[in-house]
Amino acid sequence: MNNDTTAPAIELKGISKAFGPVQANKDISIRVMPGTIHGIIGENGAGKSTLMSILYGFYKADKGEIFIGGQKTEIPDSQAAIAAGIGMVFQHFKLVENFTVLENIILGAEDGRLLKPSLAKARKSLLELAAEYELNVDPDALIEEIGVGMQQRVEILKALYRQADILILDEPTGVLTPSEADQLFRILGRLRAEGKTIILITHKLREIMEATDTVSVMRRGEMTATVKTADTSPEELAELMVGRKVLLQVDKTPPTLGDVVLDVQNLRVVDEQGVERLKSISLNVRAGEILGIAGVAGNGQSELLEVLGGYADGTGSVTLNGEAIDLTGKYSDGKTRRARGIAHVPEDRQREGLIMDYSAWENTAFGYHDDPAYQSGIFINNAAIRQDTEEKMERFDVRPPNPRLAAKNFSGGNQQKIVLAREIERNPDLLLIGQPTRGVDIGAIEFIHQQIVALRDQGKAILLVSVELEEILSLADRVAVMFDGHIMGERAAGETDEKELGLMMAGVET
Amino acid sequence: MDVMPKWAEVVLVPLISLLLAAILSGLVILAIGEDPIAALKLMIDGALGSTYGWGYTLYYATNFMFTGLAVSVAFHARLFNIGGEGQAMLGGLGVALACLFIPWPHWSLGLLGAIVLAGAFGAIWAAVPAYLQAKRGSHIVITTIMFNFIAAAVLNYMLVNVLRPKGAMDPATARFPEAVHLPTLHDILAPIGISFSKAAPANVSLLVAIVACVLIWLLIWRTKLGYEIRAYGHSESAAKYAGISPVKITMIAMIISGALAGMMAINNVMGEAERLVLNATEGAGFIGIAVALMGRSHPLGVFIAAILFGFLYQGGAELALWTSIPRELIVVIQALVILFTGALDNMVRMPLERIFLALRKGGN
Numbered sequence: 001m002n003n004d005t006t007a008p009a010i011e012l013k014g015i016s017k018a019f020g021p022v023q024a025n026k027d028i029s030i031r032v033m034p035g036t037i038h039g040i041i042g043e044n045g046a047g048k049s050t051l052m053s054i055l056y057g058f059y060k061a062d063k064g065e066i067f068i069g070g071q072k073t074e075i076p077d078s079q080a081a082i083a084a085g086i087g088m089v090f091q092h093f094k095l096v097e098n099f100t101v102l103e104n105i106i107l108g109a110e111d112g113r114l115l116k117p118s119l120a121k122a123r124k125s126l127l128e129l130a131a132e133y134e135l136n137v138d139p140d141a142l143i144e145e146i147g148v149g150m151q152q153r154v155e156i157l158k159a160l161y162r163q164a165d166i167l168i169l170d171e172p173t174g175v176l177t178p179s180e181a182d183q184l185f186r187i188l189g190r191l192r193a194e195g196k197t198i199i200l201i202t203h204k205l206r207e208i209m210e211a212t213d214t215v216s217v218m219r220r221g222e223m224t225a226t227v228k229t230a231d232t233s234p235e236e237l238a239e240l241m242v243g244r245k246v247l248l249q250v251d252k253t254p255p256t257l258g259d260v261v262l263d264v265q266n267l268r269v270v271d272e273q274g275v276e277r278l279k280s281i282s283l284n285v286r287a288g289e290i291l292g293i294a295g296v297a298g299n300g301q302s303e304l305l306e307v308l309g310g311y312a313d314g315t316g317s318v319t320l321n322g323e324a325i326d327l328t329g330k331y332s333d334g335k336t337r338r339a340r341g342i343a344h345v346p347e348d349r350q351r352e353g354l355i356m357d358y359s360a361w362e363n364t365a366f367g368y369h370d371d372p373a374y375q376s377g378i379f380i381n382n383a384a385i386r387q388d389t390e391e392k393m394e395r396f397d398v399r400p401p402n403p404r405l406a407a408k409n410f411s412g413g414n415q416q417k418i419v420l421a422r423e424i425e426r427n428p429d430l431l432l433i434g435q436p437t438r439g440v441d442i443g444a445i446e447f448i449h450q451q452i453v454a455l456r457d458q459g460k461a462i463l464l465v466s467v468e469l470e471e472i473l474s475l476a477d478r479v480a481v482m483f484d485g486h487i488m489g490e491r492a493a494g495e496t497d498e499k500e501l502g503l504m505m506a507g508v509e510t
Numbered sequence: 511m512d513v514m515p516k517w518a519e520v521v522l523v524p525l526i527s528l529l530l531a532a533i534l535s536g537l538v539i540l541a542i543g544e545d546p547i548a549a550l551k552l553m554i555d556g557a558l559g560s561t562y563g564w565g566y567t568l569y570y571a572t573n574f575m576f577t578g579l580a581v582s583v584a585f586h587a588r589l590f591n592i593g594g595e596g597q598a599m600l601g602g603l604g605v606a607l608a609c610l611f612i613p614w615p616h617w618s619l620g621l622l623g624a625i626v627l628a629g630a631f632g633a634i635w636a637a638v639p640a641y642l643q644a645k646r647g648s649h650i651v652i653t654t655i656m657f658n659f660i661a662a663a664v665l666n667y668m669l670v671n672v673l674r675p676k677g678a679m680d681p682a683t684a685r686f687p688e689a690v691h692l693p694t695l696h697d698i699l700a701p702i703g704i705s706f707s708k709a710a711p712a713n714v715s716l717l718v719a720i721v722a723c724v725l726i727w728l729l730i731w732r733t734k735l736g737y738e739i740r741a742y743g744h745s746e747s748a749a750k751y752a753g754i755s756p757v758k759i760t761m762i763a764m765i766i767s768g769a770l771a772g773m774m775a776i777n778n779v780m781g782e783a784e785r786l787v788l789n790a791t792e793g794a795g796f797i798g799i800a801v802a803l804m805g806r807s808h809p810l811g812v813f814i815a816a817i818l819f820g821f822l823y824q825g826g827a828e829l830a831l832w833t834s835i836p837r838e839l840i841v842v843i844q845a846l847v848i849l850f851t852g853a854l855d856n857m858v859r860m861p862l863e864r865i866f867l868a869l870r871k872g873g874n
Contacts, residue, residue: 020867020870309751310753311750311751311753333753333755334750334751334752334753334754335752335753335754336753337753338753344751346751348747351745351747351748352745352747352748352750352751353748353751354748355741355744355745355748356744356745357744358740358741358744362737365737366741366748366752367751367752367753369734369737369738369752370734375734378733379728379732379733380732380733380734380737382732
């Protein structure tokens with residue numbers, strides 16, 4: 001495949017790893033040449049993270065060999081990986097919030113018992129690194145005071161400070177604005193130019209196409225293909241990932257607008273620390289319409305969903321079909337909201353939408369466990385719920401279709417389908433839906449998007465919150481951008497683009 | 511996919527833990543120069559070798575069933591009720607008031623009245639820490655512990671200054687009237703031709719405890735309330751999303767828990783002592799924590815674990831009586847059992863999971 005005489009920076013030969021009965025990696029071989037950006041793409045649960053964890057010494061492979069720079073290398077733990085020149089930037093940063101940038105960088109790599117010499121040394125090399133790779137950060141800033149984009153740079157610097165030649169980035173753009181992501185890719189390009197090898201793990205086809213030289217596709221624990229990025233297309237990659245043709249565009253007709261279902265006026269939310277999270281927000285959603293709320297995570301979207309979903313207090317006025325909704329007090333809870341016809345697919349299905357230790361059938365009743373159909377006398381009618389769950393699983397193609405299996409044992413996409421089936425099939429007037437496809441595989445994304453559009457076409461109002469601009473643009477009929485607790489502006493989905501929305505997401509008036 | 515089959519999870523793990531605790535206890539006994547085999551034989555003989563021994567074992571087990579259930583119900587809502595001891599003391603006060611001041615025509619009515627009052631007193635004693643937790647965020651572990659001390663002081667005051675009969679030297683109430691003496695297992699089993707020791711204190715409360723196990727099972731796994739309690743215990747954020755009120759669940763779970771702990775008093779106060787004395791609970795409230803841990807907060811598990819601890823209590827008492835093994839060592843043995851079955855659970859579980867994994871792979 002490669003006639004180059006230089007040894008690959010990383011070569012994996014026949015890596016296999018099983019967790020109990022689950023074969024997470026099956027005979028995986030991969031060659032990554034030095035000075036390239038190599039993408040690894042695959043659905044959730046395809047085994048990308050397991051493979052990288054093996055490379056970084058978190059797991060030990062059952063079979064197979066690792067070669068670093070042509071040398072066979074054993075990586076029993078992350079110390080060995082660092083020694084071999086491998087650095088990892090995790091999806092969830094591993095930084096100490098109340099330490100400075102400098103302190104985080106030397107954490108675990110201090111030499112000697114006294115901090116001062118280490119800090120001085122780190123400061124010096126930090127400046128050198130910053131000059132070399134255009135990775136500018138303030139060494140004395142506290143982590144909690146800098147943005148996520150900066151925090152990610154600190155993670156990269158941490159790896160470089162430990163003399164990493166190979167950088168693994170796991171879903172690095174999940175928390176970034178489009179422009180921050182562009183900056184990251186510029187930095188990666190710079191690192192590549194300096195001879196570093198980069199492995200980029202992502203599920204976003206666009207990033208693969210933009211940033212990588214070669215790309216490997218994983219499906220169900222196997223490496224299905226490795227191709228030059230220039231020779232492939234998003235459609236081909238999607239097909240390789242899922243194993244069948246996938247519609248990347250959502251098919252939808254123009255909306256048929258009805259009356260205003262949800263009307264929000266001057267909604268304010270102040271959190272427990274007294275910080276104003278929502279600053280007098282006004283918006284409305286009509287029947288038969290999807291209103292998309294775009295924005296970088298943490299700009300008030302979660303609070304908006306929480307207060308509309310009934311589990312955070314707010315002030316202002318919210319009406320549903322013209323009738324006021326209580327924002328505080330006894331009648332401001334999830335139960336009352338559901339009774340009024342508001343269904344809610346929360347942003348974080350693992351913390352809110354599901355009880356991970358509950359079985360699928362117990363989760364199907366969750367929030368609706370008051371439903372008389374689920375009762376028999378003073379007891380819960382378990383059999384009836386199980387029956388209902390079985391039918392819902394069938395309609396929403398949940399796999400495996402076993403109502404007794406605990407929620408934690410389903411894949412992300414199937415968990416989301418369980419939540420979606422529960423909420424959509426209640427035939428709500430308004431559906432609140434947050435990050436509908438976060439951590440969901442492409443095959444399921446397509447299905448979930450179809451369900452949302454189908455609900456819209458039945459004349460329901462949908463408030464969609466997503467940090468994925470692509471998702472907002474393909475689903476929403478109208479887009480509102482949130483920044484720092486207020487709405488920067490609204491656009492009709494057809495009359496805007498990623499660039500304009502990206503600027504609004506960064507707080508720039510357009 | 512669960513790694514271990516269910517039977518291994520619920521039977522094998524506790525069994526191996528117990529075995530380890532037994533071996534270690536044996537070594538300790540050996541170290542002080544006694545014969546562990548003889549000691550074990552003595553314990554088994556003393557606790558299970560006669561209906562007299564059984565009577566005591568079951569009597570202790572009854573206490574532990576109530577307190578173990580109490581801790582379990584709170585556990586399901588992820589509340590750690592360490593106040594079972596205090597709640598049981600207050601339950602004792604409730605029983606004493608019911609028995610001394612209401613002229614019951616028959617023991618069965620007296621028992622019902624005592625259950626209600628004991629439960630109510632225990633529930634009130636648990637409700638205060640629950641309220642402080644739900645509304646003020648005062649940690650329930652701290653407040654329930656403190657309430658144990660307050661309960662002991664309240665009881666002391668009541669017995670010394672209010673309930674002590676005139677002229678009595680003993681800080682205890684008068685004996686309860688004949689009408690509220692509960693039938694012992696001897697009285698219950700005699701009509702069906704089984705002869706059971708007359709001297710043993712096991713009484714009709716055992717049956718109440720078993721009924722309580724069944725009712726709590728129904729409550730936790732078959733009712734909406736139990737569903738909400740477990741949901742809240744698994745994930746507070748999810749419970750909020752669903753509209754389950756944390757305040758309501760905290761209050762209700764603790765009230766049920768406190769009531770169960772309080773009801774223990776029908777066994778030790780009404781069934782055995784037939785008057786209220788100081789320190790009537792004898793630490794049963796704390797043993798309840800171990801029982802709930804070992805029983806995995808499942809009523810059937812609690813039932814079995816309670817009998818095991820009943821055996822340890824009675825066998826230990828026999829050991830102290832007949833050998834030179836000091837009473838303190840019995841506590842060491844009990845502590846080892848608690849340590850292995852509760853705290854060191856993973857020590858047994860992890861290797862066992864690995865074995866099952868290897869077996870399954872071999873089978874493929």
